[in-house]
Amino acid sequence: MRIAAFLPELLRSLFKKPNTVDYPFKKLAVPEGFRGTPHLDPDMCIVCRACERDCPAEAIEITAVNEAEKRFRMVIHNDRCIHCGQCVDSCPTVPKAMRIDSLFEIADDSRHKMKEDWVYVRAVIKPKAPAPAPAGESPNA
Ligand code: SF4
Numbered sequence: 824m825r826i827a828a829f830l831p832e833l834l835r836s837l838f839k840k841p842n843t844v845d846y847p848f849k850k851l852a853v854p855e856g857f858r859g860t861p862h863l864d865p866d867m868c869i870v871c872r873a874c875e876r877d878c879p880a881e882a883i884e885i886t887a888v889n890e891a892e893k894r895f896r897m898v899i900h901n902d903r904c905i906h907c908g909q910c911v912d913s914c915p916t917v918p919k920a921m922r923i924d925s926l927f928e929i930a931d932d933s934r935h936k937m938k939e940d941w942v943y944v945r946a947v948i949k950p951k952a953p954a955p956a957p958a959g960e961s962p963n964a
């Protein structure tokens with residue numbers, strides 16, 4: 824009988840742990856470097872628009888709310904995001920104003936609910952302090 828050919832495998836499987844997890848009740852840790860959901864740290868954003876320019880999915884939208892007050896709005900359309908991480912790579916600030924976390928359960932019943940937005944005042948990067956002059960030298964020499 825053909826069933827006899829499957830019997831050893833069947834018996835082995837009875838005593839093996841399952842290869843899958845009981846998601847969503849149990850979750851596996853995501854691997855290091857996993858690209859989940861992009862987020863803005865508005866305190867660091869200088870509104871250079873590099874993230875908006877380089878996003879291949881056109882998922883980032885930056886608009887001026889009040890130019891005089893240097894107030895801007897950034898929207899990330901998570902329904903369009905392909906989690907490539909380019910916005911983080913393009914962001915020039917240190918530390919990065921754009922980050923990507925490990926969140927991946929962001930599905931919703933409406934694409935409009937997947938938007939994240941921030942209204943904020945453009946950050947000002949303070950100039951770096953001049954490097955100290957070598958010992959024995961006047962800084963104005
Ligand atoms: S992760 Fe990629 S697709 Fe998503 S917002 Fe950033 S650049 Fe755009």
Ligand code: SF4
Pocket residue numbers: 863867868869870871872873874875910913914915916920921
């Ligand atoms: S998040 Fe970074 S790349 Fe995007 S506008 Fe702000 S400073 Fe520029």
